[in-house]
Amino acid sequence: MIESVLVANRGEIALRVIRGARELGIRTIAVFSDADRDSPHVVHADKAVLIGPAAASRSYLDIDKVLEAARTTGAVAVHPGYGFLAERADFARAVADAGLVFVGPTAETIRAMGDKTEARRRMADAGVPVVPGTASPLGSGSEAREVASEVGLPVVLKAAAGGGGKGMRVVRRLDEVAAAFDAAAREARAAFGDGSVYVERFLERPRHIEVQLFGDGFGNVVHLHERECSIQRRHQKLIEEAPSSLLGPEERRAVGEAAVRAARAVDYIGAGTVEFLYQDGEFFFLEMNTRLQVEHPVTEFVTGVDLVEWQFRVASGEAIPMRQSEIPLRGHAIECRITSESPFDGFLPATGTVRHLAIPGGPGVRWDGGIGVGSEIGLHYDPLLGKLITWAPDRESAIRRMKRALGELTIAGVSTCAPLLRRIVEEPDFLAGRLSTAYLTEHPELFDAGLDDASHTAAVAAAALLEHERRAAVPAPRMPHGAVRFSDWRAGTAPWFAPVADGNG
Amino acid sequence: MIESVLVANRGEIALRVIRGARELGIRTIAVFSDADRDSPHVVHADKAVLIGPAAASRSYLDIDKVLEAARTTGAVAVHPGYGFLAERADFARAVADAGLVFVGPTAETIRAMGDKTEARRRMADAGVPVVPGTASPLGSGSEAREVASEVGLPVVLKAAAGGGGKGMRVVRRLDEVAAAFDAAAREARAAFGDGSVYVERFLERPRHIEVQLFGDGFGNVVHLHERECSIQRRHQKLIEEAPSSLLGPEERRAVGEAAVRAARAVDYIGAGTVEFLYQDGEFFFLEMNTRLQVEHPVTEFVTGVDLVEWQFRVASGEAIPMRQSEIPLRGHAIECRITSESPFDGFLPATGTVRHLAIPGGPGVRWDGGIGVGSEIGLHYDPLLGKLITWAPDRESAIRRMKRALGELTIAGVSTCAPLLRRIVEEPDFLAGRLSTAYLTEHPELFDAGLDDASHTAAVAAAALLEHERRAAVPAPRMPHGAVRFSDWRAGTAPWFAPVADGNG
Amino acid sequence: MRAPRAVDGGTGSRYVVSVAGETHDVVVDVDGNVVIDGSAHEASLSGPGPARMRTLILDGKPRAVCAETRSGGFWEFEIDGDRVGAEVLDARAARVRALSGGAGSERGAASLKAPMPGLVVEIAVETGEIVEPGAAVVIVEAMKMENELRATAAARVERILVAPGEAVEKGQILVEFAEVERK
Amino acid sequence: MRAPRAVDGGTGSRYVVSVAGETHDVVVDVDGNVVIDGSAHEASLSGPGPARMRTLILDGKPRAVCAETRSGGFWEFEIDGDRVGAEVLDARAARVRALSGGAGSERGAASLKAPMPGLVVEIAVETGEIVEPGAAVVIVEAMKMENELRATAAARVERILVAPGEAVEKGQILVEFAEVERK
Secondary structure, eight states: OOSEEEEOOOHHHHHHHHHHHHHTTOEEEEEEEGGGTTOHHHHTSSEEEEEEOSSGGGTTTOHHHHHHHHHHHTOSEEEOOSSTTTTOHHHHHHHHHTTOEESSSOHHHHHHHHSHHHHHHHHHHTTOOBOSBOSSOOSSHHHHHHHHHHHOSSEEEEEEEEETTEEEEEEOSGGGHHHHHHHHHHHHHHHHSOOOEEEEEOOSSOEEEEEEEEEESSSOEEEEEEEEEEEEETTEEEEEEESOSSOOHHHHHHHHHHHHHHHHHTTOEEEEEEEEEEETTEEEEEEEEOSOOTTHHHHHHHHOOOHHHHHHHHHTTOOOSSOGGGOOOOSEEEEEEEESEEGGGTTEEOOEEOOEEEOOOSTTEEEEEOOOTTOEEOSSSOOEEEEEEEEESSHHHHHHHHHHHHHHOEEETSOOSHHHHHHHTTOHHHHHTOOOTTTTTTOGGGGOOOOOHHHHHHHHHHHHHHHHHHHHHSOOOOOOTTOOOOOGGGOSSSOSSOOOOOOOO | OOSEEEEOOOHHHHHHHHHHHHHTTOEEEEEEEGGGTTOHHHHTSSEEEEEEOSSGGGTTTOHHHHHHHHHHHTOSEEEOOSSTTTTOHHHHHHHHHTTOEESSSOHHHHHHHHSHHHHHHHHHHTTOOBOSBOSSOOSSHHHHHHHHHHHOSSEEEEEEEEETTEEEEEEOSGGGHHHHHHHHHHHHHHHHSOOOEEEEEOOSSOEEEEEEEEEESSSOEEEEEEEEEEEEETTEEEEEEESOSSOOHHHHHHHHHHHHHHHHHTTOEEEEEEEEEEETTEEEEEEEEOSOOTTHHHHHHHHOOOHHHHHHHHHTTOOOSSOGGGOOOOSEEEEEEEESEEGGGTTEEOOEEOOEEEOOOSTTEEEEEOOOTTOEEOSSSOOEEEEEEEEESSHHHHHHHHHHHHHHOEEETSOOSHHHHHHHTTOHHHHTTOOOTTHHHHOGGGGOOOOOHHHHHHHHHHHHHHHHHHHHHSOOOOOOTTOOOOOTTTOSSSOSSOOOOOOOO | OOOOOOTTSSSSEEEEEEETTEEEEEEEOTTSOEEETTEEEOEEEESSOTTSEEEEEETTEEEEEEEEEETTTEEEEEETTEEEEEEEEEHHHHHHHHHTTGGGGGTTOEEEEOSSSEEEEEEOOOTTOEEOTTOEEEEEEETTEEEEEEOSSOEEEEEEOOOTTOEEOTTOEEEEEEOOOOO | OOOOOOTTSSSSEEEEEEETTEEEEEEEOTTSOEEETTEEEOEEEESSOTTSEEEEEETTEEEEEEEEEETTTEEEEEETTEEEEEEEEEHHHHHHHHHTTGGGGGTTOEEEEOSSSEEEEEEOOOTTOEEOTTOEEEEEEETTEEEEEEOSSOEEEEEEOOOTTOEEOTTOEEEEEEOOOOO
């Protein structure tokens, strides 16, 4: 087993990796920016190294600083988590060149799968079905327009270096293609330093099904069954589950085998995920993510496998400890992403200081968080505060457990998407497994703010009692007359900008 | 399914029961004393009823007040949790007489098993081996002395109405029997309102193995495998696990079948536990607990069964949903009880206000707590603040995970036993599974307070920096010269009174 | 803990509470029970004090309330899993506001404020233009995502106060609007 | 944030810190680094302020510190999972204490205080008696358990201040002892 690891990340995933390493007796080294000095991922590491200011480009994305931290602390391996440098082939290569173990696939695999257009080519060659579209990045908005008219509308523009919905635009009218191309390219350049954009036919109501893979470099490639991540907004996953309620045993085996074929085609080593879109009985390869996924805990719950442990074992030169037939699939797991976003204000990013934190507990509940009381939630990084995961013997029970757990979760001081999640886990289509990536746009009623009568009355009582108590505690202040009030402009229930949830990602 | 339930308890077990009920859609009614107005078990219920002052005798132990609360809220069932009224046959009968469903066995079963001497008789009749001792309560200290000399020293004096180590005394010298009898009777009277005491031969180094049972009144009785709870102090369990590292498949089946035999002998309905002592290849019946146990989560982790759900199903007249052969046993689970006690001061009860709470997370970790930030920890109730439970595919991994999780747990503002637990999960005999109820007395080194050099240096630096910061923030106060200091009398590492951990309970 | 005496008689302290656009008369009596628009409710608010988790038990139903106050009777809290803003005036202040024209007087004017700090990427409107509900007004980049701020009502663009490339603070006014007369 | 100037020269603030019976000279420099008994350590203490979780990074190793202070330089905190008490004097106060005889002067006298509130069940000693280490002195009931308070050193019982059946507060003196001369 490797002796030590530097975790080149922050937030919940850095803490997740540190937890896994600690359990294996691996010495852990955290890196942190000025903004993260008090983060849980720092305090739970054996060593912590300040690598720069809050801006990610000057800290978590700065390869030289990360490698310097590894050198000074004597780290023998580097775990990239997800995001930041996780899918940067040059980083994987720089880590290897520095004589360190990169916990992930080879730079060549990352490069091939990171270029979404090359990935499409290689998968098509390996006999894995892909969505119709361009085979290479487009040169301009007008070229994009041409291709779009060939492929047929609607189309989706995607960053070749992309992921997570960034640099992605769905277009339904030909005259909007050029402007959308410019916006997508701009966003892609800002997010990935690469403005390349390509076009695919846009599937209107697909389900997002992905398969967890593991390869070990000894010729073993196994899958750990599928996850379904159809509940998305702005191409970003919001709720994930395992297994998919869609698949029967036959389809499960078929899609698992297709994923293994895809992984073998690129000599895959470590943890990876092949994403598919499913529509009208057909699976299409979407992309391969050459890293741990945000939603890996649902797979851990239904298989009992610790995926981070497997990552460290494979990175240490061990073989995968299970055969395909030995990998269990037990019960059902659901994950809700808790982000610092205001769901009823079009998912506007929210900021604040965490003043109170109540984490759900009890049977079948897991919390993977990256915050503590006192954490400052700013705008420098991804808004993911934590993930709430539940397990139960069947999907219905897992959802009921999630509903119960969401009711216990309190993060005071910053708006989160939890109020929306609480509505989804009670919504009949979700309960029945009638899912697609268009789910949120097809359920605008979920975004109608407004308390029920009992809650409204309780809010009135609470406000009166709080103010009454405050006045009793301090000399009564003079009330400003006709002062600030909630603006008409923002009043009402319509969000500032409509949630665009019709993507693939 | 029953429509509503009143939970006649407080703290973590009340919250556990409320969680289970909520997931089944059962309306929940909490009761609370003046001291518990802000407790998590109150806020997570659908209704909450104040039933009296802090003293348990005037609130949680007051049968009339509990039944009155059930009546006014229209509860159709009552769940007693553990402790308080859970093993009071008169309560079970009063609940039934009020036309409510008691979530537990019949009053007759509770009475028979609650009288430890009658339980011994009935088990002996059913062919379950019992520890040599008296068949009925003793009349006086001198009678106790007589019996002790017959059975052979050492002996243990036990409250007939007892449980949880209260009213229990181990005696090794004949001339100490009479005084110990008086003390045990006094404690038993205070704790259970019944001063009856009986005598058993004391096993010096037994292991505590218990079997989880379920009966449904349709003739089905199953066991959910065993737990081992050998790590105890003052007859109170501190660490529990499932399965026991002692048993092979044959022994597991044998002890499970003995437990089922015991349950059938009393027509058992609901969740129950048969406790055995194991020494030198032999099992002896210790007692039967006619309720949910504190340590039930380890069984839930290895079987995937929600025991509270099963309790509600059986109480609603459903049959047990699994056959014996279908009950899984997967991996290994460990539970650490987190109590408000100072382990290095002889487990003195600690009080305080919870100022900060950091709950461990990540894979295979469960927290069942009854406290939140702001909770006042007083002396009115049991010192159990919460339970930390971990699961992993094998015992070694589960312990490593527990070590990691204990490292993440912070409860600031009140002393807990966590520092001792952190030492136990690294101690070689514990790691090797060399356990007995004498474990803590045989490992006095665990109680040697004292930081290692690095921690000592960190403490010095922290104190200097904290004081430095405090002085910078406020005008420097004049230091009192030659003022209060840590008393010589209490200095040193010896605890105020030695931990007495050589019990059975 | 004693509250100021009620201003206009009665046996408790009187407040006017606005939640989600609705206004209610509330009386808090000496025991902490409340009368809302004439209906009496048994209430208790307990807990370790402000900025912490509080427990509200209203007519026997417990709820966690974690509240923050901004100055002058404005409260924001989570209740039953949703976030709520509330304004509490005492009875006298409410009367004064009503007499002076109160909340109604500002109707028609509105401004678009930056909902978070970020970088202005694009201004999608021009001065004098009438925007329709749903139309993009300004695009602000934050967290590497472009956020399109759209109109929720029809309005005329009065002034544009920022330019593309400009960094803006949360709450900074980006565009001012005038009301559009509807036929 | 500036600390009081160092009393006896040097480039930082000087303190005498007692932890677990050991005393150390500590200098805190303007950057918040520390010199402990002449050894320099890189240090940073960050976090949201007192009564909250703080992060101490000492020579690159991070630790959570959750500290409480009682008045006058006494700190109690959890570090690496153990609870620690510490006393911090500035250099001048430490010198004055040393000159006046300081900590040593009270040796020999001791008292048994109630470690928690409870009910005295039994007094196991008599005035004038010499108790041996490990001997029971008083039995106090709390949380329905009897707690035997035992001697950890030999001592002569000087005064007994409570009686069986009496309710006692935490910290209340139960028995006073005098030192026993050892041959």
